[in-house]
Amino acid sequence: EAGVAQSPRYKIIEKRQSVAFWCNPISGHATLYWYQQILGQGPKLLIQFQNNGVVDDSQLPKDRFSAERLKGVDSTLKIQPAKLEDSAVYLCASSRDRATDTQYFGPGTRLTVL
Amino acid sequence: AQSVSQHNHHVILSEAASLELGCNYSYGGTVNLFWYVQYPGQHLQLLLKYFSGDPLVKGIKGFEAEFIKSKFSFNLRKPSVQWSDTAEYFCAVIAGGYNKLIFGAGTRLAVHP
Numbered sequence: 001e002a003g004v005a006q007s008p009r010y011k012i013i014e015k016r017q018s019v020a021f022w023c024n025p026i027s028g029h030a031t032l033y034w035y036q037q038i039l040g041q042g043p044k045l046l047i048q049f050q051n052n053g054v055v056d057d058s059q060l061p062k063d064r065f066s067a068e069r070l071k072g073v074d075s076t077l078k079i080q081p082a083k084l085e086d087s088a089v090y091l092c093a094s095s096r097d098r099a100t101d102t103q104y105f106g107p108g109t110r111l112t113v114l
Numbered sequence: 115a116q117s118v119s120q121h122n123h124h125v126i127l128s129e130a131a132s133l134e135l136g137c138n139y140s141y142g143g144t145v146n147l148f149w150y151v152q153y154p155g156q157h158l159q160l161l162l163k164y165f166s167g168d169p170l171v172k173g174i175k176g177f178e179a180e181f182i183k184s185k186f187s188f189n190l191r192k193p194s195v196q197w198s199d200t201a202e203y204f205c206a207v208i209a210g211g212y213n214k215l216i217f218g219a220g221t222r223l224a225v226h227p
Contacts, residue, residue: 034216043158
């Protein structure tokens, strides 16, 4: 089966600019996750969707980050405006249903904010 | 808050050496435990997981991990490493009722031929 797809793979922007990331999960997976991985740290969950509803967004900086999952399939994560500390790899993952189901990760988008 | 500690940030071994990577978590209730691995240039992928039952869990590529509840630990082991085991290894936990995967900071393993 096809894996989790993400685009773009790399993005360089200046602070205060906007950026958007796209994710296409594995077909049939109900749950989609966005993680932020800062250099030297493990992935940190930003937001979790089940179908097109938000399950957990407690660690999403809502003043600048937003995410949506269209029709319970694809998802976009947006940052507006970006800060230097947003430089990180943004990982998308999906699982069949619950968080305890195996999560399959995409290749990630490496964001550099100058 | 739940947290995961991986004590070794970088480990360097020669081929055929034995491996043990430490992982401790902070949560007193029921936990689901995972080890994920990221090989160079590849996606993060599941190595093994523990939910209940036998505390010694076997995963892919000869890896195993032991859940010791009294020590809040879930250490990863392999008796004889290969050059192809060079990767970054992440321990992760889902604490009962929280439905959220919490990762440790990771351990970079370099295996020299």
